[in-house]
Each structure stands twice: as C-alpha cells, then as structure tokens.
Amino acid sequence: MEESRYFELDAKLESLRVRKLAEDPRILSAYNDKLDIGWLYHDNALEGVVLSYGELRDALDRKIISDVSLISLYEEIRNHKTAIDFARDAAKEFAAQKKRIGIITVEFIKQIHEILTPEDKAKGNPYRKDNPLHRSYFHEIVPADKIPLRMRKLCEWLDEEETQSLHPVARAAGAHFRLMTIYPWTKNSGKVARILANLLLIRDGYPFVVIHSMERQRYYDSLRADNGALAQLSVDSLCNYVETTLRFFDELAELRRAG
DSSP: OOHHHHHHHHHHHHHHHHHHHTSOHHHHHHHHHHHHHHHHHHHHHHTTOOOOHHHHHHHHTTOOOSOGGGHHHHHHHHHHHHHHHHHHHHHHHHHHHTOOSSOSOHHHHHHHHHHHOHHHHTTTOOOOSSOOSSOSOOSOOOOGGGHHHHHHHHHHHHHSHHHHTSOHHHHHHHHHHHHHHHOOOTTTHHHHHHHHHHHHHHHTTOOOOOOOGGGHHHHHHHHHSOHHHHHHHHHHHHHHHHHHHHHHHHHHHHHHHHO
C-alpha cells in the first residue's frame, strides 16, 4: 500500500484529535460507549453472528435473563467485552511504560483467548488438533502441528527491528494477518486476532479498527490475499471512523445552534 495513504490517515486523525479537545468529555464518553457496542456488533457479524442492540445492551448491563436460551449468548458477549477491556488496559499500561519489545508473548495471546473462551481454559487452552472443515473463514491455515512454532515466530516478528519501523497500522495488520494464518483455536481465533491488532494500535495512540459487517466479504478476501490487503482495509476502516465521528460532532453543533 502506498505510504501516502498512511500520511492521509494520520492527518485525518490529528484533525479529529484537535476537534475532540473542544468537545464535552461526557459526550465523548457516551460516544465511546457506542463505539464499543459497534465493535461487539460488527466483530460478531464478521463471524456470522448478528446481534441486536437490545441483546448487546442487556448483556452488558447484566440484566436478569428471563429467557434461559439467551444465557450462553449473553455470557459470550460479556466475555468478549471483558477481553476488549483487558486488551485496552494492557495497551495503555504498555504505552505508559513505553514498552515495545517483549510485550506480546504466546502466553499473553493465550490469555486473551482464555477470557473469550473460559471453557477452554479449564482444559489447558489447547490448540486445535486438526483443520476444521466447518468454520467462518475459508483462507489457508497452517497444519495443526505447526501452530506452536508459528505462534513463537509471530511474537519474534513483532520484536524485530524492521517490524518496529513499520507504520502502526501496517504492524497491527501484519500481526492480525499472521495470527489468522495460524488460526490456533477452532473457536474465537478471529476475535483474538482483531483484539491483538487493536491492542497494538491503542498502544501506539491510534483508535481501534472496527471492520464493518458490510465489509465481511472484503475481509475474508483480504485473508486469502496478503498483509497489504488487510492493511488497506484497516486504513479505510479508520478513515470511515474519522468521517463518521466528525459528522457526529457537526450534527451536534448544528443542534446546539438550533436550540
């Protein structure tokens, strides 16, 4: 992908950062809560699970579940949000400590998966033993016996000087792409990969990437292509975030003037 796209993205993000400084913190907090709901909604939609706003809100508000058939779904939503919060907190801690090398380990990635998939934690969080036929994605994945080596190689790649010199979006997309190629677990590998990518972005002062459900096919295609295609999708998603947020602030300002 052309470097000019990264310069364009960084310019847009800087303009949004300046705009946010002038906004009411309470409004920003409420808006960020909605962004988290969007992350949960679209991330699940990429996996083929379409949730309603009510289901997401009820699960996160921990309301009493009257329909027992929803218990499993609500627990998955809550686990997902817990994993997102865990990654966000870790990213902020790494940024505060200015830690860049050795922060993403195999055990750390496993920890994200254990939060998402607590039933596997009790079993020792084993990697998949074969190539699952029925899964949401259709890209090539490594043979099961190569998973431990490739997981170690991923963490080593993140610490390489060349990787550290990449633009933050390219680096995050590279980690995302590599983890999806490994596909360590039959369940929730996709969620782990996207959380890991967003952890790296947040650590570097960037917003998290939400790949919209309408981009599902493009996302699948990018996993069958190369890291560059996923980086392009990530940049487009962040540019869409900037435009949507600026539009929200413009509409808010218009309402204030009208009131």
